[in-house]
């Protein structure tokens with residue numbers, strides 16, 4: 001099933017690749033390299049063929065089931081996950097925007113009461129259930145972003161989203177609940193950029209912090225930028241069956257670089273089995289660095305097992321992924337506890353500059369139990385009071401959120 005060291009040598013794929021010595025950072029970058037992945041796997045299994053017989057960690061099932069266990073190929077028609085907003089529903093949204101503007105309240109007060117959607121609200125509640133106990137994603141189409149001002153767009157996106165997940169997460173040190181996903185290299189200091197979200201580069205599979213991610217496309221790229229999602233539960237089943245040792249690795253403690261934060265790193269597992277739910281929470285850049293944010297050489301290196309596990313997640317996610325056809329005015333909602341996501345590299349031009357607004361949401365009534373090791377992060381995310389919430393209407397690079405490790 002796996003390539004052997006001799007097979008890789010015959011094909012000249014393993015020369016020059018070596019496993020790191022104890023305490024050394026493995027040869028791994030933010031962008032996965034399939035040749036290195038296969039070489040690492042072959043060398044590790046040659047060193048210890050019994051790895052594949054490692055028992056799963058205590059409490060972890062051999063297989064999980066449910067509607068969130070899916071493969072991209074089973075979704076054949078986007079009607080299966082795209083909900084088209086009707087004229088009546090769009091009018092209801094428009095009325096709610098005007099209603100909220102008439103209240104003269106700060107945007108942090110947007111909630112299902114101040115942004116009333118009499119007929120759409122039950123639909124959005126059902127779709128929220130789809131996030132937490134169904135397939136884990138849906139798309140709403142289409143918000144008329146060209147006819148709204150930036151403020152009205154912000155109100156409508158936050159308002160609609162409040163019926164899906166009333167709690168908005170803090171995404172930066174200055175209490176911003178909006179993040180702008182856009183190539184900022186031309187307008188911002190490159191030294192500040194440590195996240196592919198602010199470039200046209202591909203973003204590899206990862207999760208964001210928090211329960212739910214909502215993305216609104218203000219504009220799409222001239223070319224590329226496809227969003228991809230994959231079921232963490234399906235990934236789990238694959239790895240648990242073939243490489244239970246990597247499940248043990250993922251469920252053990254990892255050293256996450258806080259990139260200049262204090263303390264310089266945090267430690268926690270990336271994978272949890274909590275209250276019957278498989279939860280994966282990780283971003284590869286914390287272990288490999290990205291652009292100006294290099295992995296801090298002063299903090300403990302990751303292990304070869306961890307390097308292999310990062311690639312195992314990425315390539316398994318890719319194998320089972322679904323590409324979403326994100327259009328201008330679309331709102332994409334995903335469960336970031338049970339799905340991973342990625343996006344392709346893209347190219348902007350003078351007419352089309354990819355620009356998304358992101359919210360992190362939570363629906364307390366439907367939410368999964370938060371693992372204890374993540375609770376301190378969730379406390380920093382979801383404890384913002386309405387008057388504390390900041391809604392930047394223009395793109396900015398997020399400031400560090402007090403050691404919140406995404």
Ligand SMILES: [Fe+2]
Nearest residue numbers: 206207208341
């Ligand atoms: Fe993300």
